[in-house]
Amino acid sequence: MKQNVLRMKxxxxxxxxxxxxxSVDFELQAGEIHALMGGNGAGKSTLMKILTGVYxxxxxxxxxxxxxxxxxxxxxxxxxGISMIFQEFSLVPTLTVAENVYLNxxxxxxxxxxxxxxxxxxxxxxLQDLQIxxxxxxxxxxxxxxxxxxxxxxxxxTVETKxxxxxxxxxxxxxxxxELLFQLMNRLKAKGIAIIYISHRMDEIFQVCxxxxxxxxxxxxxxxxxxxxxxxxxxEHIVGNRVGDAFQWVERTYDHNAMPLxxxxxxxxGNKVKNVSFTIKPGEIVGLAGLMGSGRTELARGxxxxxxxxxxxxxxxxxxxxxxxxxxxxEAGVALVPEDRRTQGLILEHSIRENISLSIxxxxxxxxxxxxxxxxxxxxxxxxxxxIKTDSINKLSGLLSGxxxxxxxxxxxxxxNPNILILDEPTIGVDINAKIEIVKIIREFxxxxxxxxxxxSELVELLAVSDRILIMQKGEITAQHDRKNITSEEELEHAIxxx
Numbered sequence: 001m002k003q004n005v006l007r008m009k010x011x012x013x014x015x016x017x018x019x020x021x022x023s024v025d026f027e028l029q030a031g032e033i034h035a036l037m038g039g040n041g042a043g044k045s046t047l048m049k050i051l052t053g054v055y056x057x058x059x060x061x062x063x064x065x066x067x068x069x070x071x072x073x074x075x076x077x078x079x080x081g082i083s084m085i086f087q088e089f090s091l092v093p094t095l096t097v098a099e100n101v102y103l104n105x106x107x108x109x110x111x112x113x114x115x116x117x118x119x120x121x122x123x124x125x126x127l128q129d130l131q132i133x134x135x136x137x138x139x140x141x142x143x144x145x146x147x148x149x150x151x152x153x154x155x156x157x158t159v160e161t162k163x164x165x166x167x168x169x170x171x172x173x174x175x176x177x178x179e180l181l182f183q184l185m186n187r188l189k190a191k192g193i194a195i196i197y198i199s200h201r202m203d204e205i206f207q208v209c210x211x212x213x214x215x216x217x218x219x220x221x222x223x224x225x226x227x228x229x230x231x232x233x234x235x236e237h238i239v240g241n242r243v244g245d246a247f248q249w250v251e252r253t254y255d256h257n258a259m260p261l262x263x264x265x266x267x268x269x270g271n272k273v274k275n276v277s278f279t280i281k282p283g284e285i286v287g288l289a290g291l292m293g294s295g296r297t298e299l300a301r302g303x304x305x306x307x308x309x310x311x312x313x314x315x316x317x318x319x320x321x322x323x324x325x326x327x328x329x330x331e332a333g334v335a336l337v338p339e340d341r342r343t344q345g346l347i348l349e350h351s352i353r354e355n356i357s358l359s360i361x362x363x364x365x366x367x368x369x370x371x372x373x374x375x376x377x378x379x380x381x382x383x384x385x386x387x388i389k390t391d392s393i394n395k396l397s398g399l400l401s402g403x404x405x406x407x408x409x410x411x412x413x414x415x416x417n418p419n420i421l422i423l424d425e426p427t428i429g430v431d432i433n434a435k436i437e438i439v440k441i442i443r444e445f446x447x448x449x450x451x452x453x454x455x456x457s458e459l460v461e462l463l464a465v466s467d468r469i470l471i472m473q474k475g476e477i478t479a480q481h482d483r484k485n486i487t488s489e490e491e492l493e494h495a496i497x498x499x
């Protein structure tokens with residue numbers, strides 16, 4: 001039996017009298033990869049913030065190597081060998097790998113200057129120990145995203161790390177980059193480093209983790225070996241009830257002979273999108289699948305007027321629309337839920353109401369004044385309609401969970417009353433409950449005889465929601481498939497990978 005490197009016992013935490021964690025237990029063994037899972041508000045982030053010293057526990061005990069410890073700051077967490085890699089990269093692109101690895105921890109010369117040679121040598125040792133071939137003098141901006149993640153890991157290992165917490169580490173990685181990361185994680189595991197792995201991607205949990213702990217409503221619901229669980233069982237513990245048919249594809253009814261609501265002809269955008277043509281009928285949901293770099297996001301940006309197209313035509317209800325800006329796209333009835341909600345979809349320092357109002361500010365404004373009453377009514381309507389979990393429409397968006405933030409972005413664009421809704425990675429980095437709700441929102445929107453284009457790397461969701469799926473490779477639409485003719489996720493993956 002492996003030795004426990006961490007035990008969190010009867011951890012409780014409240015904010016403003018509201019309990020967030022209720023006597024939570026969590027144990028971690030040396031040399032294991034342990035998944036921590038749960039829906040929005042389950043308590044995962046709060047538990048990890050207590051472990052890393054960001055929050056202090058109200059009740060409970062923490063043991064490292066069977067010894068009781070107090071962790072009241074991130075510095076104390078580091079001293080106990082605890083490091084965390086966050087979902088958002090903390091690297092400076094204009095600095096080298098070595099400079100990023102030792103940022104704010106730079107060794108100094110006798111004269112008090114930064115010892116660049118020692119930084120390079122120490123970084124080289126860490127990378128060699130990880131069996132990663134990166135030149136420490138390479139500027140981070142020149143590296144692929146997968147190597148950014150590896151640089152973050154090297155940065156975490158500059159202290160004597162026993163426990164490494166990884167928060168959604170694959171959210172921006174391609175399949176090959178994810179495989180590289182998993183190989184690295186297994187090497188860390190072999191060295192005895194324990195990894196707490198936070199992810200909403202079920203396939204990853206079953207691929208790389210040894211055990212899983214599930215929190216729901218701030219309490220323990222499950223701790224078990226991954227090998228002893230089925231995916232449906234795990235989902236049931238996370239959600240609290242059976243998912244049922246939420247991700248089962250159901251053939252939808254719409255007029256296949258109707259004039260296209262949205263039509264794209266021979267569209268080219270820079271060197272990323274080449275001669276793309278497709279149609280979407282009223283009430284139809286079209287999925288777009290492809291590898292990272294295939295041109296999916298560039299196509300979405302072009303269709304919303306963010307990037308100019310060099311050739312091609314766009315039609316809405318048979319009328320040609322030569323829009324050159326997002327404002328013109330909105331006027332044509334097109335809306336885009338972008339890939340990165342935190343940097344492209346929301347102003348995190350603004351309230352829910354303010355974010356939802358942003359896309360319709362012109363209609364809410366009279367002279368110099370915003371119609372606050374109308375703004376409040378619209379925000380309240382969409383908070384209720386999309387089941388956004390909040391105690392106030394005036395709450396800052398940055399304080400909400402990822403799934404609720406994503407629903408705010410969707411609400412912002414639904415408020416424009418679009419005819420065409422384009423969603424780029426709508427379920428990435430959100431929990432299973434939020435995924436179910438977003439799939440439901442997409443279906444309900446399409447049922448209003450609207451057109452939907454869903455771009456996603458999450459093949460399970462893409463298969464659940466689409467009526468037809470387009471395959472994009474190297475900037476071109478290379479194939480299309482009626483959903484009813486696709487028998488499995490593996491078949492769709494094969495279509496995406498085939499050249």
